Amino acid sequence: MAKTPLYEASTQFKNWRYSPDSLASVRASLNSAAVAVIRNTFESDEPGSSSAVSFLTPDEELLLVRLYISKIPQLCGFFHFPEEVEATAVSYLKRFYLKNTVMDWHPKNVMLTALFLATKTTNNPISLEAYTNNIPKTSPSDVLDLEFLVAQSLGFEFAVWHAHRALWGIWLDLQSVPDAPRNRATTHADIYDAALQHVRASRLSDAELVYTPSQIALASLSMASPDLASEWAASKFPPDSPSVPGLQTTLASIRALIESSVVPNVEAVRAVDLRLKLCKNPEKVVGSKAYLAKKAEDERKAEEKRMKKAAEATTEGDPFGDELAGGPGGIDDDDDD
Amino acid sequence: MANRMNWLQGKTVRKNTPGNASHSRSSSTPQIHSTSATIFGGGVKDPSGRITEYSSEDDQCPVCKSDKYLEKKLRLLVSSCYHKMCESCIDRLFTLGPAPCPICNKVLRKLAFTPQTFEDLGVEKEIAIRRRIAKSAFNKRVEDFMSLRDFNDYLEDVEDITFNLINDVEPVETEARIAAYREANAALTLLNTQREEAYIHSLRQAEEQERKERELRAEELRREEEEEREAKELGKRDIIDRLERADGSDASGVVRKAKRERAEREATRKGVAPGKGPQALLRARLAAGAATTAVKDTPHIPFQDEYYAYDDMFTMQSVYVDRASEAVRKDREGIMRAGGYWVEEAWERAVRSAVAGT
Numbered sequence: 060m061a062k063t064p065l066y067e068a069s070t071q072f073k074n075w076r077y078s079p080d081s082l083a084s085v086r087a088s089l090n091s092a093a094v095a096v097i098r099n100t101f102e103s104d105e106p107g108s109s110s111a112v113s114f115l116t117p118d119e120e121l122l123l124v125r126l127y128i129s130k131i132p133q134l135c136g137f138f139h140f141p142e143e144v145e146a147t148a149v150s151y152l153k154r155f156y157l158k159n160t161v162m163d164w165h166p167k168n169v170m171l172t173a174l175f176l177a178t179k180t181t182n183n184p185i186s187l188e189a190y191t192n193n194i195p196k197t198s199p200s201d202v203l204d205l206e207f208l209v210a211q212s213l214g215f216e217f218a219v220w221h222a223h224r225a226l227w228g229i230w231l232d233l234q235s236v237p238d239a240p241r242n243r244a245t246t247h248a249d250i251y252d253a254a255l256q257h258v259r260a261s262r263l264s265d266a267e268l269v270y271t272p273s274q275i276a277l278a279s280l281s282m283a284s285p286d287l288a289s290e291w292a293a294s295k296f297p298p299d300s301p302s303v304p305g306l307q308t309t310l311a312s313i314r315a316l317i318e319s320s321v322v323p324n325v326e327a328v329r330a331v332d333l334r335l336k337l338c339k340n341p342e343k344v345v346g347s348k349a350y351l352a353k354k355a356e357d358e359r360k361a362e363e364k365r366m367k368k369a370a371e372a373t374t375e376g377d378p379f380g381d382e383l384a385g386g387p388g389g390i391d392d393d394d395d396d
Numbered sequence: 397m398a399n400r401m402n403w404l405q406g407k408t409v410r411k412n413t414p415g416n417a418s419h420s421r422s423s424s425t426p427q428i429h430s431t432s433a434t435i436f437g438g439g440v441k442d443p444s445g446r447i448t449e450y451s452s453e454d455d456q457c458p459v460c461k462s463d464k465y466l467e468k469k470l471r472l473l474v475s476s477c478y479h480k481m482c483e484s485c486i487d488r489l490f491t492l493g494p495a496p497c498p499i500c501n502k503v504l505r506k507l508a509f510t511p512q513t514f515e516d517l518g519v520e521k522e523i524a525i526r527r528r529i530a531k532s533a534f535n536k537r538v539e540d541f542m543s544l545r546d547f548n549d550y551l552e553d554v555e556d557i558t559f560n561l562i563n564d565v566e567p568v569e570t571e572a573r574i575a576a577y578r579e580a581n582a583a584l585t586l587l588n589t590q591r592e593e594a595y596i597h598s599l600r601q602a603e604e605q606e607r608k609e610r611e612l613r614a615e616e617l618r619r620e621e622e623e624e625r626e627a628k629e630l631g632k633r634d635i636i637d638r639l640e641r642a643d644g645s646d647a648s649g650v651v652r653k654a655k656r657e658r659a660e661r662e663a664t665r666k667g668v669a670p671g672k673g674p675q676a677l678l679r680a681r682l683a684a685g686a687a688t689t690a691v692k693d694t695p696h697i698p699f700q701d702e703y704y705a706y707d708d709m710f711t712m713q714s715v716y717v718d719r720a721s722e723a724v725r726k727d728r729e730g731i732m733r734a735g736g737y738w739v740e741e742a743w744e745r746a747v748r749s750a751v752a753g754t
Binding site (some may be wrong): 063224226230277 | 487747749
């Protein structure tokens with residue numbers, strides 16, 4: 060029986076692995092579906108009003124999400140959360156926007172919720188009050204209202220394999236390479252720090268949705284010190300093994316991804332955000348006509364369901380069975396004798 | 397000196413052992429630690445000497461108000477009306493014959509004072525009453541009744557009477573009830589008392605029998621050892637004798653022969669021995685059982701899951717140069733570690749994730 064490698068048994072490998080093309084198509088289809096729904100709502104609210112609205116493109120959505128991803132390290136630095144929390148929250152945020160769109164759920168609150176959820180799933184819990192009191196203009200309900208939605212969008216798959224742990228592993232395993240200088244880990248500590256910076260930069264990109272954590276870690280190390288990276292890779296894969304060329308191209312593309320990942324320009328994002336205010340799904344804006352209509356619709360449906368249930372209950376006869384209710388002579392079950 | 401220190405270490409000094417008794421009399425130790433074995437009546441008797449007389453540092457005689465602080469020898473005894481007073485008060489008040497209790501005016505005698513066993517005098521009273529009830533009259537057994545129902549009713553009655561006596565409810569009527577019962581069941585009570593005594597006697601006899609057997613076995617063992625030692629001695633002397641006679645021509649051959657002979661002798665003796673003691677018999681039986689039921693010892697195979705953990709892709713070192721875990725490794729007392737945390741496991745997880753999926 061062939062055994063499943065541990066990583067391939069993970070939900071990260073099974074459910075959160077994309078090719079660059081599939082990523083783009085997922086985002087495009089999500090965007091177009093959301094645009095269609097919102098346009099419909101606008102039209103039903105006020106016919107002809109949607110023609111003037113310019114909806115966000117998938118790239119603009121991604122830009123907005125990236126900006127909020129870049130806020131997570133700042134928050135984690137403020138709260139002194141470990142690296143694990145930071146990386147997990149970033150993964151959650153990215154994964155959330157592969158199931159939802161920015162036009163439905165604004166990333167600001169989703170980011171706060173993802174981070175709060177990550178503190179809990181990585182066993183670094185913090186009280187909700189301590190969390191929201193230290194973030195301006197945030198109430199506990201901002202975080203909690205979305206929590207179930209976020210968890211549901213993640214498919215309740217909270218475990219994430221991280222590149223920074225793989226990098227740590229490579230750094231430790233480099234000490235097992237034959238003829239390695241014993242004190243290299245201390246004398247070349249700056250290489251590790253530089254590689255870690257590259258791993259952090261990779262979090263702004265889509266690298267973790269396309270490549271495995273160990274590939275990202277090795278690429279980051281190769282950016283900091285190509286010699287060490289090739290030394291480790293050579294110790295793991297003999298130079299004539301068939302997987303080496305593939306690995307080289309993979310590493311090259313990860314390096315390109317990391318190099319191209321920059322924190323989005325705040326001005327550009329602000330412009331996008333302004334437009335988002337206009338094209339947000341009105342059903343999710345409290346107080347708008349569409350919101351009220353949706354609420355009324357939901358209530359009508361719920362009422363219908365209740366009526367149906369009540370009707371079923373009456374036609375089905377006695378809930379405890381007909382034998383008791385319609386027995387011969389009947390049972391005198393009132394006590395007023 | 398060691399004996400004298402006993403009272404300091406809280407050990408019980410038993411007055412009835414002659415060595416200690418003389419010692420405590422001659423020593424300046426003022427404390428009296430009498431055990432119930434010395435008690436002249438009443439109290440809980442405990443032949444093992446584990447239950448001692450109750451006394452505390454806060455003891456104070458309610459009659460003369462002298463206390464442990466000033467009067468180290470203070471010893472409080474309990475009257476039959478369950479009031480405490482010190483020995484000197486008892487001497488003072490009751491030497492000339494029965495006199496009223498200074499607290500409740502009940503007429504008391506000097507001999508009716510008992511040492512205290514329990515801190516709570518209520519417990520003391522209850523135990524005394526229960527003993528009296530059980531000894532004097534109410535010792536029927538379940539065999540003496542027609543049905544379990546009757547027996548339970550009888551037990552209920554006994555409990556009622558006991559409760560009344562303990563809580564002083566209708567004392568006169570209760571005493572009358574006991575007297576009436578005793579009169580009605582005198583023969584049966586006597587019979588049951590005799591039965592009880594016979595049972596205790598038989599228990600004691602069985603114990604004695606067992607002790608004797610143990611001694612016998614020990615004696616047997618000692619004798620066997622002695623014999624073995626003698627045989628060994630004899631063998632040695634025999635070798636020396638033979639060596640003398642062989643005048644050095646084949647010394648090693650003589651020694652070997654003598655040794656072989658001795659081994660044979662021992663083998664025959666061992667072959668006979670198992671028939672003797674039960675211990676040896678048991679051992680022989682065990683050995684026989686082991687020989688027949690010996691199970692083939694297959695190596696243990698741990699649970700096999702269907703995952704591949706990249707174990708062939710790395711070898712763990714016993715220790716790594718690692719900045720991240722330095723503080724934890726230095727922390728010998730384990731203050732920073734949660735239960736079950738091993739830095740080696742963290743390393744292994746990291747290395748495993750480094751090779752996973754490349």
